[in-house]
Amino acid sequence: MAEFDITSNVIDGMGPHGTNVGLLRVLGPAHVWALGVGIVLVGEYMGWNFAVGKGGAYAALIACWFAGILYTCVAMIDSEVTSTVAAAGGQYTQAKHIIGPLMAFNVGLYLVFAYTMLEAANAITAGYLISAVASLTGYAGTLDQRPFIVLSILFLAWLNYRGVLATLTFNLVITAIAFTAIIVLFFATTGVIGTSMMRHADLMSGPAALPYGWIGVVAAMHFGLWYYLGIEGTTQAAEEVRSPARALPFGTLAGIMTLLIAATLTWYICTGLIPWEFLGDGVNGSVAPLFDAARLTGSQPLLWLLGVGTLFATLASANGCINDASRAWFALGRDKYLPGWFGAVHPKFRTPYRSIVFLVPIALAFALEAPLDQVVTFSILSGLLEYTFMPLNMIQFRKKWPMGSIKRGYEHPFHPLPSVVLLSLCAITFFAVFLGYGTQLVAMIAFYIVASLWFHFWRYRFVSRAAQFTMPWPRPKGY
């Protein structure tokens, strides 16, 4: 592939619709795993512990497993649909083919906002971590976090701009290190190697078991999402994997299995070492619970390993978010849902370079000006709306393209059970979010309604209605 000049005049117009410069198919299943797990793993290092604050340690475990079921449904549905839609844009492209343009536009916006906000949150966290390291190494003053926030975003944007293979290979290495750090901490603290330090019986008995009763369990679901939020991002690599039908299901399902293990181990380690009142306060208490757990062991090597793991998980997440947000924005531009200018591909690096560049100042603005909890909440809510769309999409997909009518790389079992379970869990999570962030939920839905009106009454006239469907799909049943 490297010796093949895709911009050559000799092969000009060789694609059925004249593609001269396209994204590069260079990724394998490991890169897909790195993209999905890389975006999410930071949620194990920080953020999930707010669920402990909402309902105690047991509530956080119940939320962890229910959210795990929710995301297993997401991974199965995504694996089936995306193995047939080998195009950038992920769920946006699925919605465009299966439901219609207005749904697709909204899903595209959910994706871009969810990932850009998460990228901003990660950059804020990276700045905080570096300032924490400065304090630990004896720096007396107040470190200015802004240069480190800006550097995180610009370095990762530069990496994404230069090519997807290097970007996701980098993610693979740092994500693997961050995941290994959790495994090492588990072995070191639970008695597998040496003496067990776990104190679950002391820390979780009496009123500490379920301090706010079952309503606390429901409230914990909001932050239960944090264990897995972003695994659905694997679909954005669809146009850049060598074998979409194999690599996407394999990478996505391996990713959710990795996260289920990482989430459960994280809960077990942290609730066995840290009192729930401190663990559940992610602002004034335990900001980075795995790092705090490593500190409690008194081991310097573990302290450094988990410190590096926390920083790597943060960078891997921001890196994957830049990759995914830019692919979604690119796909919207390519189909003229947004100005076609965004649908450009770099002729040398073969990346959606204008989309990458355009989203940098937006991420910087949110990272430097917006409070972290608001940024995170906006990201979670956009993700939740996206998950609510997925079961509806899946039911339509099986109806319009029944089994055998289109080649699927993966067929998920027990349909429509995963869709029904996903929809039910989304409803519970919306209620949980409403309990804590009702105003933001209403404000965000109002925003998407206004955006939909703009698209319907103004923007849709610019969409090339036939040109957006160039995928060689059979006609849907009944059409």
Add this chain to the structure above:
Amino acid sequence: MSYWIYAQDAAWALSAVFGLYIVIDWLRTDASYPEEVLTSSREGELEAMTEAQGGHDGGV
């Protein structure tokens, strides 16, 4: 002066380098290629190009 002060300055300088690289390359690329080429990508067409590449390179 602590080395953390130098680290702050180095972070600003590196940010400027990465930012300038992106902007300069972006403007150069836009000036070097026709817009129709840059925005010619269509979904689902990479397979066609990959297959043609196989033929072009003697089936590799």
